[in-house]
Amino acid sequence: MANLVEATTQQQFEDFLARAGKCLTVVHFQAAWAPQCGHMNEVMEELAKEQPHTTFVKLEAESVPEVSEKYEIASVPTFLFFKAGEKVDRLDGAHAPELTKKVQRLAVSGSPGGAAENSTEDLNQRLKKLINAAPCMLFMKGAPQEPRCGFSRQIVALLKEHSIQFSSFDILSDEEVRQGLKTYSNWPTYPQLYVNGELVGGLDIVKELAESGELENTCPKAVTLEHRLKTVINQSPVMLFMKGNKEAARCGFSRQILEILNGTEVDYDTFDILQDEEVRQGLKTYSNWPTYPQLYVKGELIGGLDIVKELKESGELVSVLKGE
Numbered sequence: 001m002a003n004l005v006e007a008t009t010q011q012q013f014e015d016f017l018a019r020a021g022k023c024l025t026v027v028h029f030q031a032a033w034a035p036q037c038g039h040m041n042e043v044m045e046e047l048a049k050e051q052p053h054t055t056f057v058k059l060e061a062e063s064v065p066e067v068s069e070k071y072e073i074a075s076v077p078t079f080l081f082f083k084a085g086e087k088v089d090r091l092d093g094a095h096a097p098e099l100t101k102k103v104q105r106l107a108v109s110g111s112p113g114g115a116a117e118n119s120t121e122d123l124n125q126r127l128k129k130l131i132n133a134a135p136c137m138l139f140m141k142g143a144p145q146e147p148r149c150g151f152s153r154q155i156v157a158l159l160k161e162h163s164i165q166f167s168s169f170d171i172l173s174d175e176e177v178r179q180g181l182k183t184y185s186n187w188p189t190y191p192q193l194y195v196n197g198e199l200v201g202g203l204d205i206v207k208e209l210a211e212s213g214e215l216e217n218t219c220p221k222a223v224t225l226e227h228r229l230k231t232v233i234n235q236s237p238v239m240l241f242m243k244g245n246k247e248a249a250r251c252g253f254s255r256q257i258l259e260i261l262n263g264t265e266v267d268y269d270t271f272d273i274l275q276d277e278e279v280r281q282g283l284k285t286y287s288n289w290p291t292y293p294q295l296y297v298k299g300e301l302i303g304g305l306d307i308v309k310e311l312k313e314s315g316e317l318v319s320v321l322k323g324e
Contacts, residue, residue, distance in 0.1 A: 003046040006058045010066050016057050017085050024054045024107045025082040029061040034255075036094035037077045039043055043096045049053045051107050074274075075250040088175045094247040096313055106176075122178045130177065132197045134167035136219045139181060140191040141172050145277035148172060151203045155191045158210050164219040166193075171196050195219055205211050225282045232279060234299045238268035238321055242281060244292040253305045257293045266321040298323045 003043070007013040007027075017025055028044060031039035033125045044056045061068045061076050071080055071087070079099060081089040089106060090100055111214055131137055136159075140150030144166075157165055171178040171190055182188050185199045193200040195218060200206065209215040231241055240261065241254045244250035249258055250272075273280040273292055284290050287301045293310055297320060311317040 002035060003054060004053060004056045004058075005047060005163055008060070008063065010064055013057065013059060013064065013067050016055060017082055020055045020110070020158040024051075024103070025057060026054060027057045027059055027080045027082065029059055029068060029071075029076055029078040029080070030153070031061055031076040034076050034248075036140070037179070040077045040079075040094050040099070043099060047100060047103050051103060054103065054107050075248065077242060077248060090173050092248075093245065094174075098161055103241065121178060124184060126195075127177065127180055127184045129192045130169055133169075135196055137194045138162060138166050138168040138191055139171050139177075139194070140168055141276075143169065143170055148188075151189075152191050155193065155203045155206055158206055158215070159219070162210060162215050162219075164215065166219070193219075202241050226286065227277060229279065229286050230280055230299070233270060233296050234269075235271075236269035237298055237323065238266060239296045240268055240270045240293055241273050241279075241296070243274050245272050250274060251292075254293050257305050257308055260308055261295075261321075264318050264321060266318060268321070297321060 005016060007016055013027070026038060026044070026047075028037070030041070036220055041058060044058070048054070048056045048091055049097070059067065059250055061073050067073075075092065077094050078089055079102075081090040081091075081102060083106070089102055092103055103120075130139075138144075138155065138159070140147060140149075140155065141147055141153040142152055142267055144160075147153040148170075164306065169177065171181070177204065180189075181192065187199060187202070189202055191202055193202070200209075200218060206215065209218055238261075241258065242251075242254040242257065246258065249255035271279065273283070280292075283294065287294065289301060289304070295304070295308055302311075302320060308317065311320055
C-alpha cells in the first residue's frame with residue numbers, strides 16, 4: 001500500500017514528511033514487544049485504504065531515538081499528526097476510535113464546503129467536553145508537576161497554595177485544542193482557568209481573585225490526599241495502579257501483571273500513576289509499598305508483580321481477586 005510506509009532512520013522520517021506536503025501524515029511510534037502496537041497497525045491499514053491522500057508511517061521508537069526524543073515519546077503506541085512538516089496533533093495510547101476520529105477530522109480540515117464546517121462543529125463539541133471534564137479545569141503548558149512556562153508555573157502554585165482541586169490539560173500536546181480554545185472562548189493567551197464550564201480567566205485574574213480572597217469561593221476546595229487515595233483505591237473491587245492502562249502498558253512489569261490478570265477473567269479497573277504525580281507519590285507512603293504496579297482487592301493491598309506471580313503459581317489468585 002503506497003501510503004502505508006515504514007521509517008527506519010531520521011532521514012527517512014523527514015523525507016516522508018517533506019513528500020506529504022500539506023497533506024496529513026500520521027506517524028505511529030511503536031515497539032515490536034508491544035501487542036497493542038500490532039493491533040493499532042491493523043487499524044492504520046484500514047485507515048490507509050479509506051484515506052488515500054494521507055501518509056501513514058510506522059516507526060520503531062527505540063530504533064530511531066533522536067526522533068523519539070525530539071517529540072518526547074515516553075510510551076508506545078503514540079501517534080503524531082503532521083501537516084506541511086509541522087506537528088498539529090498527538091494521541092497517546094491504543095485508542096482506535098480516537099485515532100480514526102482524528103485522522104478523519106484532520107484529513108478534511110481546510111477543505112472547502114461542508115467538511116470544514118463539520119470539522120469546526122466537531123472541535124467545538126470536543127472543547128466543550130474538555131472544559132467540563134472537571135469542576136475546575138486548567139488549560140496550561142505542560143502538567144502541574146512539570147509546567148513548561150512561567151505563567152503556567154505561577155498559576156499552578158497559586159491554586160495549590162489556596163488548596164484548589166483542579167484537573168489540567170496540556171495545550172502543547174494538542175495543537176488543535178490550543179488554537180481552537182482561543183477562538184471558542186475569545187481569550188488569546190494561556191493559561192486559561194475554567195470553573196463549572198465557564199471561563200474565569202488567565203494568570204492576572206487568578207492573582208486578583210487570590211488577593212481579594214475570592215479565589216476559594218470561586219473554585220472548589222481540595223479534599224485531603226488520604227481521602228482521595230481511599231476513594232481511588234475503592235473505586236472498584238479490584239484496582240490495579242500501574243504505568244499506563246489496560247490498552248497500553250508503559251513498562252514491562254505493568255505489561256506482565258496485565259497478562260496475568262487478563263488470564264483470570266476477573267473484572268478489574270486500572271489507574272495510570274503516570275498521569276497523576278500526587279497519587280503516584282502519595283500511594284507509596286499510604287501503603288508503605290515503594291514500587292509499581294500495586295494491586296488492591298476490596299481496598300486492601302495485595303502486592304506487586306512478584307506476589308501476583310506467586311499467587312498464580314499456587315492457584316490462589318482467582319480466589320484472592322474475588323475476595324474469598
